[in-house]
Amino acid sequence: MQIQKVLILGAGAIGQVIGTHLRLSGCDVSFWVRPSQKEAFEQSGFSLYNLSSETELHIAAPQILTEIPEDLHFDALFLCVRSDQLEPALEQIKQRFHQAENMILVTFQPGREDALKVFRALPDLIIVPAAPAFSAYIENSRVEFWAPKAMPTLIGAPFNETLQVRDDLVKTLQKGGIPTKGVNDLEAEVRFPSAALVALLAAFHLAGCSFKNLSQNKKLLNLAAQGIQEAIAITKKDLGFIPLKYKAFEHISGTVLEKFFWTLEHSPMAGFMQSMWGVHARKIEKQTFQNLDDLLALSLHQSKNAPPALTALAAMTPAKIGEYLKTSTRFSKTQNNRSLKLSLAMGLGGFVLWKLLARKRS
Numbered sequence: 001m002q003i004q005k006v007l008i009l010g011a012g013a014i015g016q017v018i019g020t021h022l023r024l025s026g027c028d029v030s031f032w033v034r035p036s037q038k039e040a041f042e043q044s045g046f047s048l049y050n051l052s053s054e055t056e057l058h059i060a061a062p063q064i065l066t067e068i069p070e071d072l073h074f075d076a077l078f079l080c081v082r083s084d085q086l087e088p089a090l091e092q093i094k095q096r097f098h099q100a101e102n103m104i105l106v107t108f109q110p111g112r113e114d115a116l117k118v119f120r121a122l123p124d125l126i127i128v129p130a131a132p133a134f135s136a137y138i139e140n141s142r143v144e145f146w147a148p149k150a151m152p153t154l155i156g157a158p159f160n161e162t163l164q165v166r167d168d169l170v171k172t173l174q175k176g177g178i179p180t181k182g183v184n185d186l187e188a189e190v191r192f193p194s195a196a197l198v199a200l201l202a203a204f205h206l207a208g209c210s211f212k213n214l215s216q217n218k219k220l221l222n223l224a225a226q227g228i229q230e231a232i233a234i235t236k237k238d239l240g241f242i243p244l245k246y247k248a249f250e251h252i253s254g255t256v257l258e259k260f261f262w263t264l265e266h267s268p269m270a271g272f273m274q275s276m277w278g279v280h281a282r283k284i285e286k287q288t289f290q291n292l293d294d295l296l297a298l299s300l301h302q303s304k305n306a307p308p309a310l311t312a313l314a315a316m317t318p319a320k321i322g323e324y325l326k327t328s329t330r331f332s333k334t335q336n337n338r339s340l341k342l343s344l345a346m347g348l349g350g351f352v353l354w355k356l357l358a359r360k361r362s
């Protein structure tokens with residue numbers, strides 16, 4: 001299937017990165033935005049800075065739409081909104097495209113059942129689940145993003161079409177410059193890292209969205225590590241397996257996280273990562289805790305006992321977490337031998353990554 005005319009719903013950091021690179025691949029790209037955004041986008045355009053290649057991209061006159069004329073047709077629609085924005089976005093799409101034949105709809109939402117919700121709402125469209133692996137955020141009206149080749153955006157198998165559709169999407173995105181890979185089982189690829197990330201993001205919020213505050217709070221790191229272990233265990237029980245490459249998450253410790261953040265703080269990427277997480281984590285806060293609540297609900301279907309660390313991460317606030325950790329002895333445990341070995345491996349891996357990044361930037 002030839003993908004030529006593309007519509008991007010959502011012009012945040014993810015939408016701008018995807019849309020700009022689809023333009024570079026030769027696609028005719030339009031952005032579907034709120035009326036309140038139209039004038040600003042048309043006046044200033046889009047500016048993007050690629051940290052990987054240290055190049056800047058600018059679209060002076062993006063095609064901005066607030067309504068879609070009946071006679072306008074698209075080959076693909078990329079749904080680039082947060083999980084907590086999914087319901088109104090689906091209603092918006094239904095009103096205009098409920099009978100659009102042969103149109104591909106690519107979903108980027110990280111929620112456990114988000115892609116399935118899209119398919120149930122729009123079964124006549126070709127639904128393709130995907131997971132962006134690049135990091136991006138907006139600051140001072142410019143998108144800064146990092147898209148290393150070693151971390152490709154993943155395109156899953158369509159719900160209701162052949163794998164040829166997936167392969168065509170992969171080729172189109174690769175042609176535009178986004179590292180992309182097609183996978184047969186997207187859920188197996190992303191559910192475990194997504195679950196771990198939800199727990200880590202919750203701890204990051206409790207640390208005031210500061211890597212420094214989080215890395216220096218050993219009890220909070222222990223809480224985050226136990227939260228990751230619980231999230232991985234819930235996901236493993238739900239899927240019935242865990243890929244070998246994610247088994248290390250089952251034994252992660254606060255010391256491992258401490259070494260990870262130390263490596264990050266001393267890497268050439270430190271400034272970007274702190275800025276990106278600081279801005280992006282606040283923007284997706286509602287999505288993060290919505291997905292955390294979903295994990296807790298899933299755990300209660302599996303067991304009568306609520307996971308203590310995930311429950312604490314969901315219930316606490318930055319103002320209350322300090323006193324809670326002082327009075328709780330649950331998250332002061334020392335690491336076992338397996339966690340110690342993992343800590344050493346993570347430290348060595350982080351050092352190698354730091355050297356590679358330093359060499360690339362030099």
